Amino acid sequence: MKPAGFDYAVPRTVPETLDALADTARDIKVLAGGQSLILEMHLQRIQPDLVVDINRVTELDRLSVNDGTVEVGALIRHGAFESPQAVPGPLGTLFSRAVVNIAHPPIRVRGTMVGSLAWAHPASEWCAIATALDADILLQGPDGTRQVPASDWFRGPLRTARRPGELITSVRFPLLGADSGVGFIEHRRTHFCFAQVAVAAALTVRGRVIDEARIGLVNCADRPVRAHAAAQALTGADVGSLGTDHRLPDGHPFLRAGRIAAEQDAAPLAEPYADLEYRRHAIAVLVGRTLRQAAEGVPQ
Amino acid sequence: MKITLTVNGRAYPLDVEPRRILADVLREDCRLTGTHLGCEHGVCGACTVLVDGEAVRSCLMLAVQCDGSSVRTVEGLAGPDGEPHPLQRAFSAEHALQCGFCTPGFLMVAAGALEADPTIGDDPERVHGLVESNICRCTGYEPIRRAIMRAAR
Numbered sequence: 001m002k003p004a005g006f007d008y009a010v011p012r013t014v015p016e017t018l019d020a021l022a023d024t025a026r027d028i029k030v031l032a033g034g035q036s037l038i039l040e041m042h043l044q045r046i047q048p049d050l051v052v053d054i055n056r057v058t059e060l061d062r063l064s065v066n067d068g069t070v071e072v073g074a075l076i077r078h079g080a081f082e083s084p085q086a087v088p089g090p091l092g093t094l095f096s097r098a099v100v101n102i103a104h105p106p107i108r109v110r111g112t113m114v115g116s117l118a119w120a121h122p123a124s125e126w127c128a129i130a131t132a133l134d135a136d137i138l139l140q141g142p143d144g145t146r147q148v149p150a151s152d153w154f155r156g157p158l159r160t161a162r163r164p165g166e167l168i169t170s171v172r173f174p175l176l177g178a179d180s181g182v183g184f185i186e187h188r189r190t191h192f193c194f195a196q197v198a199v200a201a202a203l204t205v206r207g208r209v210i211d212e213a214r215i216g217l218v219n220c221a222d223r224p225v226r227a228h229a230a231a232q233a234l235t236g237a238d239v240g241s242l243g244t245d246h247r248l249p250d251g252h253p254f255l256r257a258g259r260i261a262a263e264q265d266a267a268p269l270a271e272p273y274a275d276l277e278y279r280r281h282a283i284a285v286l287v288g289r290t291l292r293q294a295a296e297g298v299p300q
Numbered sequence: 301m302k303i304t305l306t307v308n309g310r311a312y313p314l315d316v317e318p319r320r321i322l323a324d325v326l327r328e329d330c331r332l333t334g335t336h337l338g339c340e341h342g343v344c345g346a347c348t349v350l351v352d353g354e355a356v357r358s359c360l361m362l363a364v365q366c367d368g369s370s371v372r373t374v375e376g377l378a379g380p381d382g383e384p385h386p387l388q389r390a391f392s393a394e395h396a397l398q399c400g401f402c403t404p405g406f407l408m409v410a411a412g413a414l415e416a417d418p419t420i421g422d423d424p425e426r427v428h429g430l431v432e433s434n435i436c437r438c439t440g441y442e443p444i445r446r447a448i449m450r451a452a453r
Contacts, residue, residue: 001340002324038321038361106345106354106409109354110356110361
């Protein structure tokens, strides 16, 4: 099918964009990368009255580092994060490990990180990281600016706290200290599938003892989930030996954390190719592997 | 809406509805039917073209988004005298096509990557990532990978 007809606006500034978004009686969609939106418009599952194309709002095409945070503007494409140097420290490594899982290079030069947070697909890689690190989503709207923490942003599949007339201008992540290690692992049925489970993790380790674990899970519930129970079980645990082959030794805290994440933090839904037992097993295994990858990255 | 697309160096002043995707405008308004449409939702990659030098899915861009942009399609690869592009010669030499439906997309994704970074042939993993971008149901991909490596030499 082809997209149904719509009106089209091309603002040049944020105020012009807000003007275009102001008529909340109409069904209005913001077009950034369009790699999900235009596909849904093809299928006519989305038929907006007005498409507001923000690609010429150059002030949104900005990536800035200040005060221990990195702020990613609404026009920064996925592909910008393929180099681990795009963002300082371990956060850059985490982004670069995640981004290769997002579709393919021709999609990554168009799609945007902020667009993924706006779209809020339950399997989105960026949503896993935003949830793990409790990133702030920055918005401008008719009532001024506001920010929403990721913990309060996702309201269900493809549903967020964005109000009509609001534009997400950027997302702000805390940078990670040099004593952090990061991991990102996802499982897909085939290369072209969405993640069946994806896990993002950042570990801070002092000596061999875990100071803090931050774990984000996607496609493990109807929205991205922060694995608080698993993180709590890890705090103060000894990293110990990670084993010599690819398996963690029996009784390792990461294995236990994986089981806690799967049983207590996640609320998976059965899918045609994955019943609940399988999904919980996959979550437990992937959380363990991701924590191991993160621990291996902690400077000795 | 009135727009101007520069396709393969030639300016096309067009009047298009906003809902029309770049691929359809290239095929129907510019009469450049080398760009093929397979899935029309960004998965198969047959419609890949270069917009301002970057390989994109022309089914997931509106033509009006490309107003003022420079577009390159498979028709723009060969030289002015019809001499095939090095990638086209490599695809032929390595038998990297059978039915040919996906070939324009593979050629453009490879052309974009090679022009952005001619050293890509030194990194088999990146070539592998490019080949993974698109779907081919004939060749089994290996000849395509070899052709891109050959053209990069």
